[in-house]
Amino acid sequence: MHPLPGDPVVLRRTGQRYAETASAIRDAVATLDRIAEPSAMVSVAVDRVRADAERLSRDIAAAERRYGETGDALVDYAAALDRAQDDADRAIRDAHDADGDAAALQARERTLRSKLRAMPDDTSAADIRTLQRSITSVGADLDRSEGAAESARQRWEEAVADRDRAARVAIDRIRGVVDGSDLNDSFWDDVGGAIGAVFDAIGDAIRAIAGAVVAAVMAIVAAVIVLVAAVLVVVAAIVLLGLAVVAALIVAALAIAALLIVVVAAALLAFVAIALVVGLLLVTAALVLLVAAAIGVILAAVVGLAVLILSSPLFWALVFATVAFIGVVLAWRVAIEIFAPTPEVDEFAPDPANDESYLAWQDAEAVDRIDSMDDLVALEGYSDKMGGSSQTVVDIMRVEGDPPRYIVTLPSTQDWQVAGVFFGEDMNGDGAVNDLDTNIVLRLFPEVRTQYERAVLEAMRQAGIQPTDPVLLVGFSQGGILAGHLAANRSDEFNFQGVLAYGAPIDDMAIPPKTEVVSMQHHDDVVHTLDLTPSPPDTDTWSTYSEPVPIDPITGKPYPQAHDNEAYRQTALRLQAEDGTVDDGFSQFYGDIVSNEQYAFKE
Numbered sequence: 001m002h003p004l005p006g007d008p009v010v011l012r013r014t015g016q017r018y019a020e021t022a023s024a025i026r027d028a029v030a031t032l033d034r035i036a037e038p039s040a041m042v043s044v045a046v047d048r049v050r051a052d053a054e055r056l057s058r059d060i061a062a063a064e065r066r067y068g069e070t071g072d073a074l075v076d077y078a079a080a081l082d083r084a085q086d087d088a089d090r091a092i093r094d095a096h097d098a099d100g101d102a103a104a105l106q107a108r109e110r111t112l113r114s115k116l117r118a119m120p121d122d123t124s125a126a127d128i129r130t131l132q133r134s135i136t137s138v139g140a141d142l143d144r145s146e147g148a149a150e151s152a153r154q155r156w157e158e159a160v161a162d163r164d165r166a167a168r169v170a171i172d173r174i175r176g177v178v179d180g181s182d183l184n185d186s187f188w189d190d191v192g193g194a195i196g197a198v199f200d201a202i203g204d205a206i207r208a209i210a211g212a213v214v215a216a217v218m219a220i221v222a223a224v225i226v227l228v229a230a231v232l233v234v235v236a237a238i239v240l241l242g243l244a245v246v247a248a249l250i251v252a253a254l255a256i257a258a259l260l261i262v263v264v265a266a267a268l269l270a271f272v273a274i275a276l277v278v279g280l281l282l283v284t285a286a287l288v289l290l291v292a293a294a295i296g297v298i299l300a301a302v303v304g305l306a307v308l309i310l311s312s313p314l315f316w317a318l319v320f321a322t323v324a325f326i327g328v329v330l331a332w333r334v335a336i337e338i339f340a341p342t343p344e345v346d347e348f349a350p351d352p353a354n355d356e357s358y359l360a361w362q363d364a365e366a367v368d369r370i371d372s373m374d375d376l377v378a379l380e381g382y383s384d385k386m387g388g389s390s391q392t393v394v395d396i397m398r399v400e401g402d403p404p405r406y407i408v409t410l411p412s413t414q415d416w417q418v419a420g421v422f423f424g425e426d427m428n429g430d431g432a433v434n435d436l437d438t439n440i441v442l443r444l445f446p447e448v449r450t451q452y453e454r455a456v457l458e459a460m461r462q463a464g465i466q467p468t469d470p471v472l473l474v475g476f477s478q479g480g481i482l483a484g485h486l487a488a489n490r491s492d493e494f495n496f497q498g499v500l501a502y503g504a505p506i507d508d509m510a511i512p513p514k515t516e517v518v519s520m521q522h523h524d525d526v527v528h529t530l531d532l533t534p535s536p537p538d539t540d541t542w543s544t545y546s547e548p549v550p551i552d553p554i555t556g557k558p559y560p561q562a563h564d565n566e567a568y569r570q571t572a573l574r575l576q577a578e579d580g581t582v583d584d585g586f587s588q589f590y591g592d593i594v595s596n597e598q599y600a601f602k603e
Helices: 008-036 044-118 125-179 187-199 203-310 313-339 355-366 373-387 417-423 436-444 451-462 478-489 565-578 584-589
Strands: 392-399 405-410 470-476 495-502 516-522 542-547 591-601
Touching: 008 044, 044 125, 355 373, 355 591, 373 392, 373 405, 373 470, 373 495, 373 565, 373 591, 392 451, 405 451, 405 478, 405 584, 436 451, 436 478, 451 478, 451 591, 470 478, 470 584, 478 495, 478 516, 495 565, 495 584, 516 565, 516 584, 542 565
Parallel strands: 405 470, 470 495, 495 516, 516 542
Antiparallel strands: 392 405, 392 591
16 A cells, blocks of 8 residues: 555645636626627727627637636545545555554464463463463454454555546546537637737738739639649540550450460370370270180189099098098097096186286286176186186176175187197197187087086086076187077076177077177177177177277277287277166176185196
8 A cells, every 4th residue: 555646735726726717717708798899989990899809708708617617626626635645644554553463463472372382281271271362362353453454455445446536527527628618729829819800900801802812813823724634634544545455455365375375285185195095995905805814714724623623533532531530530529528527626726936827816806896898808818817728717706785696707718729639649638628629519519518618517506606696607709609608508507697708609599588698799800700690680688799890009009819808808998988888787797796716627
């Protein structure tokens, strides 16, 4: 805050001088009015003087109002400014005093609080309360001082507002009297003009006659100048018209020349284009004939070779031998699956020396809640890595709720040992039972109970799953085949209420309507097409999602393998983002995990 600028004394004196000027103007008007009154004196000069005195009286009267109103406005504003400055000065003094009191009270409060903190532990409660009351009292005084300072600042702002309001009123009064007056010259100019008019009245007649003569001469000169200018304008117009005609002829000649150039160029380009098209047609025809001849030769050779082969007894002997060999191998592998005992099922024992298996087990153990379809796909990846090719590991989770609900994760193909028959090794197979043999038997002989199926059912019994408990089967590739197989053929043994299969050929399986099925398939994944059956139409309980291979978020490119568990997890994430209802059929299996157990078995 600062004192308000301005000098009321100077403003008041200025206003008084304007008022004195207005009084002098009123006296002059009275004198002029007396001169303008009719009298016995009659002459041209006297009449002119009376007329000028009357006109000057009116003009000076307007000046008197301007000076008088301006003087009053300045005097009134000086009084308002004086009051606003007094109010502002008092507010500044009050604020300064209140700030000083507040500073002293703040220092006093800090001292008392320091004293309270420094009191020994054995200080009596009465002394502590006394000191606290003193602190409270000082705080109340501090609040009052700060309130007084704020009040003073508000009074200073009100004084500023009063000054500005009075200034606007004075400005409006002065502007109104100035803008509303038709007096253009200053008062002293009018007075000087009046005196000059009185003394020059006699010479006006002479000046009028001289002015008339000069005006006549100037009129003649102006007429001559106008006539000469008109002649020059006509001449200039004729010259410009001629130039315009010449320019038009030049432009037309240039346009005709350009058109001829364009026509010639277009003709040349058309000729070149026609020649190129004819040449390309001839070359194309020659190539077509050449390719047709080559195809004819190749077809003739193929047909001849095919006739030669098909007519050869050796060929048919090889065909029958191959078919017989494949049949024997299939029968042998099916017999192994039929007569092999059920693998011994034990709780999975993680091996810290096997980094991939051990880390996958830790990831599976860390899962404490299932909320979405991509969580289920992640469980499949953990099961695959826990077992690998040396053993099969089935993950069984129990979800909170009554009755208990279970998620059974079935690993995909990890052991391709049946191929060893062609190399003289692994003839009887060992290691994981989720191998290629199981794939063949599950697809070709669904009524045969494979080692994989029997061990999974045994693991479910060891996990305490009752025949009526809801079960969700999750499987990728061979795991999906087994999930669909169990739901379609073993629904009388367990209550399979959900199947999540992806990258698995289950389209031809007769899964009952009580089971909610979600099947995910990638466009370039051939595995799900091995059943040679088109995808069934969607129903209330079966939904098939045929999707492109997703983008790898790490590389920014599509996954190189369409048949990949992580690629299918990304597809699940995208499907859920686009439609949050895709996995509503599995909602009863979502929630906190009560128990998580893994069971291992092998051939």
